[in-house]
Amino acid sequence: MKNFTQAIVLVLMFGGLYACTSEPAQDEALSEPNLVEVKAIYDAENDRHLFATETDTIPAGWTTFRLLNASPYVHFIFFDYLPGDRTSVDLMSDVSPVFQESSYLLMEGKQEEAMAAFSKLPGWFSDLVFRGGTGYTSPGRAAETTLFMAPGNYVMECYIKMPDGTYHWKKGMYKDLHVSADTTQANAPASPDIEITVTDDGLQVEGEPRTGDQLVAVHFEQENPGLLGKDVHLARLDESTDAMEVAEWLDFMTPEGLVSTAENPGPATFIGGTHEMPKGNTAYFTVREVTPLF
Numbered sequence: 001m002k003n004f005t006q007a008i009v010l011v012l013m014f015g016g017l018y019a020c021t022s023e024p025a026q027d028e029a030l031s032e033p034n035l036v037e038v039k040a041i042y043d044a045e046n047d048r049h050l051f052a053t054e055t056d057t058i059p060a061g062w063t064t065f066r067l068l069n070a071s072p073y074v075h076f077i078f079f080d081y082l083p084g085d086r087t088s089v090d091l092m093s094d095v096s097p098v099f100q101e102s103s104y105l106l107m108e109g110k111q112e113e114a115m116a117a118f119s120k121l122p123g124w125f126s127d128l129v130f131r132g133g134t135g136y137t138s139p140g141r142a143a144e145t146t147l148f149m150a151p152g153n154y155v156m157e158c159y160i161k162m163p164d165g166t167y168h169w170k171k172g173m174y175k176d177l178h179v180s181a182d183t184t185q186a187n188a189p190a191s192p193d194i195e196i197t198v199t200d201d202g203l204q205v206e207g208e209p210r211t212g213d214q215l216v217a218v219h220f221e222q223e224n225p226g227l228l229g230k231d232v233h234l235a236r237l238d239e240s241t242d243a244m245e246v247a248e249w250l251d252f253m254t255p256e257g258l259v260s261t262a263e264n265p266g267p268a269t270f271i272g273g274t275h276e277m278p279k280g281n282t283a284y285f286t287v288r289e290v291t292p293l294f
């Protein structure tokens, strides 16, 4: 079957990023991408991870997704673009359980069986497209990612894990999003500060991080992404952060990978990025000076 390519983390030191104040020079011109706010919440009483949004239908075109993480765990939004008129019902019945079975096998130390489980993916899985999403976001933080949304049915999901290997989507963290044929006519974000090109060899970064808000463009040019292609995620490092530990944690095919607890949400402070997209696409993410929610 296909290659397994681990997601790659881009860890940059933005030492003074939050040190300066800046005006949120929001231009409300019609050409701005639509903003969709998604709140990540934890319902402790019922042990449920949830996405809260105000809409389940948006027009096509450039759209900014702002993930507000109001929970004590790390989260992200990952977009599955579903073929035809399939919805989350199909994803949850045919595809997601295969990933869950694989995760539980990993927890038992059965690496080979965990890989072999993917042979159970349905035929229509090859028509499912991974179309980006907001990067890993630490508790109390917000992340903004701008994507071109083609009309059709999407599911936004989070596959961070509980300590027993249960994915967040299995605890409720997924939501259908329908993109209608109407289009916003919004322009793509202009003048990125940093441009990153993702290839099979790695990440090529152009531009220097500096203090203040940054717009990062990520150009996806991988020829052979395998089951999962490369992502770009941004983490803020401090003296105690081990960059190698961060990279290892991002590997979903290990028992420790992607496990987030309230006591130990993750190995670094994640402040956004983008999940993979097919070759030829560009995603944008914004790193802003923000006051953490808590």
Ligand SMILES: [Cu+2]
Binding pocket: 049, 074, 075, 076, 158, 159, 160, 168, 173
């Ligand atoms: Cu999550």
